[in-house]
Amino acid sequence: MKRRTAGTPRYELRARSVPPAEALPIPLVHVTAVGIAREILGSRQLETRRCDVFNHQLLYFFALKPAYGLKDGDEKSHQINRFPFAFVVRPEAVETPFHVYPFDTGAAAKGIFAAADPYIFLDDYELLPEHSAIAGHIAWAFGCSQAYYDGDLRLEIAQGVPDFETSTRGYLDVARMSASGSNQPDARASAIEVACNHHVRLKGNVLLAVIPLQYLEGESGQEPNQDFLAKLKAEDIPYKTYDSKANLTPNSFRAEITKIIRAFYEGPPKRW
């Protein structure tokens, strides 16, 4: 999927994603590699990085759910496919998004979405750069946040979408790749991407961290107040762990992290 170099984006999805009257801001999820997570905790903030797709220093999130690639990683998911580290962030941490897209633009730019129409530019899919657009898009495309979490589009969503509304139809082709019944489900295909062009302080903004279980014991020989979890605690970040056994597949890790974050949203706390 290419960037538009001339002309005006069609923005057809913006018209479809009309925000509900009382839409609540939706939490954001940042997934990264454990090595980078160390740097994040060291600097005490989620930092922007150079994005080659948009030529900006950007920090990326997905709305509500963790979505990351298992293969063919792009800049945003580089090397996170084995032992990921997820932060659930308050939506208020990003006051004004730099952009909002209905899927992972990094994967799209890399051509990961095979179902995408090659003649539709990436920019044409952009939603309004505001939080309400997230709720509006979920309401239109999925009906509810539960279905969005599972990547299941509304059954009748294509009804009433004329053939000439090419970017809307192109989006549906891509988003169907993430459906739970799909042969090759890829959560990135329907995960709403939110980017901001500023760092996000950890303290007061991170609602939950999901980390590999092994991190509970810290680095060997490290003082308890210097280890990874102590830093999380210092930033008032609650955490959950997932089993990081080496011969489990990345699919298993992703499924567990997704479940943990879903459970975090749903409660009750005793259910794991």
Next chain:
Amino acid sequence: MVAAADSPQSLLLAGYVSLQKHGFALPCFATKPRPNTWYTAQTRIEGDRLSVISGFEEYAAADVSPLPDEQIRQMAVGDSWCDVFIWDGKAYLGNPTELWDALNPAIAAIDARAPLSLFELSADIGSQERRTSADSVRRFLAHRYGTDVVDSWRLSVTRSAVQLRLRRFLPAARQPGAALVDVELTLEADGLRVLLPAHLADPLFTDPRCVDWNDELAEFTADIGLVLRKIAKIGAVPPEAEASRPDELAPPPEHRILILTAGRRAREIGRLVAAPAWSPVWSQEGHPLHLPRLATVDVRDPREAWRAADFDLVIILASDAPDEPPIAVDRILSQIEFGARPVLLAPVADKHSATPSHVGRGGYPRVVRGIVDTSLARSPIWPDGSGRSIDRGIADLLVGVGTLLAGQSPMCRALADWPGKQPPVLQYMTWAGSGPGDEGLLSEFCGLPSGETYWQAEFAIASSKRGYKAKRGICRLSTGGPDFPLLVNAVVRNTAGSMAPDERFVASAGRPCQELQDRRAGCRPDAIQFPAHQQSDDHCGNPPPRAVRSGA
């Protein structure tokens, strides 16, 4: 994830990606020692360290640490999975048993600094190793983060254990769409419930080997300190009707024993506590109970976090020695609520003394429901102690008493119905039941000075341990106890026609009598302090149950 059909069939295990500076790492494979392209391996049963390699998949990683040339090994599809474990900057390779053996000199250090990694390492070694390392994890996490994190850890590893055992057991659980992520655990006040999606629960529950699956999982959860109460199908059972629905497995009730050690010698004995080799078959029940689960905790270790509520029986193994500070048993007892579970006191004397412990000499607090007669382990009629040290015999004896009290056993019911104001003394003995001397041993046991025997019962013995000889046993509750001086005198050997003290039971000839005299003279203070019931009577030289006898 399925490897592509054209993926390599054989590669060199030549590197690893470590998650931390120690513990298990991700093994990485290549066609040559310094490659441009790395691969990871998949196992036929995902997450199973005992499984075999089913394929290789390209892995785009830049942070692979190469293995030294001498450790590089050829691995092929169909070979047993090989792990990489990092410790002190060195990589160890092998299956769980090989790793355990290779790391054996460092096990104590791993236990202290990386208990979670050790637990993961021990998971496929054996129940005893798993239980020991789980205890270390529990202490480590409780000390660092609190008991909530202990529960989270328990749930997390149990969830993985359920998923792994489902994959091992059910072919359907190995399919890509098996949705093992839908397995749910709930931790209630009375234990753990495992909820399975219908497409896994149905084939599991209808499989005749299901009970074995259930038992294995129950053993795992018991090892980490959780009681598995129920395995059920998600959505099939409304909570209020759980007990009457067939869509579930109800494991046999678990009996969890906490042995609290207080005092130097008690700690030494506590280290020898091992899983019981037998369980009683009471004539009333007709079938053996499941073996109880044990946890041994040193009350003075600040890292130890324990809750009496997690156990069905608490045994306080307390020792006194003149050079040790008094042990605040009252503080231990204050952490154990009244009534909910039996609390037994097992006093043990100083190692080189043949005289009884002073523990409880002034009377027993109300929370103590029974006194374990540890002196039996010194007796020549104690068959379980043949060839074993006295300390090991005492450890066996504690576990034996705990086993006899498991569930609603006759002995447990008799203890609950004990009418005396002071707690009874609990004694038992086992024997092979076939040798000519066995009946003699039985008569000796019955002839031991015991005050008034309130309750006594015989039982048969079931054991899965090869070569275990005991076939029958007898146990009793009484108001009295062993008359220790008499017992000491009985511990002799017939040497060339004269009776000499047997060093196996008595540290040195003549010493017991001297100690008795010392005690009579009041040389040794009581080392254990109780909150109340201190009596002014001098019982020195007399066995502790005398005090019981007067109050019962």
